[in-house]
Amino acid sequence: MSRARIARWLIVIPMAALALATVYPLVFTANVASKTRHEYVLDRFSAAESLRWDNFEAAWSSAGMARYFLNSVVVVAAAVALLLLVGSMAGFALSQLRFRGSRALFLGCLAALFIPFQVIMVPLARTMGQTGLIDTYPGLVLAYTAQFLPFTVFLMTSYYTGIPAEIIDAARIDGNSVYGVYRRIMLPLGRPALLSVGILNALFCWNDVLIALLVMPSAEHRTLMVGVTSLRGQYSADIPTFAAGVLIAALPVLLLYLFFQRQITAGVTVGSTKG
Structure with missing residues (x-):
């Protein structure tokens, strides 16, 4: 066997x-979600006899997964939209507009990437409690924006830094204001990075x-992942229903990645190499 084939197998096998x-x-x-409780107790590793939708219906309706799913969609959509708006504006300003303190501001955003959420969770909870944002959709949206904004700013700044300054100068000569340059030039050119960071933030x-458990304590406002964790205690004796709830929560993420995996990879790669 040649060395090239051996090297290939050394990569393929892992x-x-x-x-x-x-x-x-x-x-x-x-497989577990397709079983009855009786089948699971008898043998949890055997193949299900048939595909059953009863467990999915129970998890979706009886366990309140439908409400949790809607809560997650609303919060994630609003948070991602706000992250893209603020992150793209900040990335444009830090990469193309020269002002005093821009370098220090970028380094501050970069340093914020290394701060774990557990370090700031107590001050965050106190601040949000004092402002009346606990157990509200705007509160969770703002918490997500604050947590994931440094990553968004870093990626957008890295991407926009690779855009030639001559394009910006030409747009300003044509009579565009700073906002006009951002809307007509930077947003269209930044679509690969915007798509990438939007999908990644949606996954996050x-x-x-x-964060959702800290900000949304009530059962009515739970997000889908928090609802799944609560199913473990509610359906501790009904593992197939719990497994069905886990699949319901994982399916949107899986489909999002399968459909946009090339855009995620391309956007991150372009943003990093241009920076």
């Missing part, structure tokens, strides 16, 4: 093992449990 380790939990959960917000 990657195949990693892929199997990633896919197997999803397949196992889908959708999968979050800690």
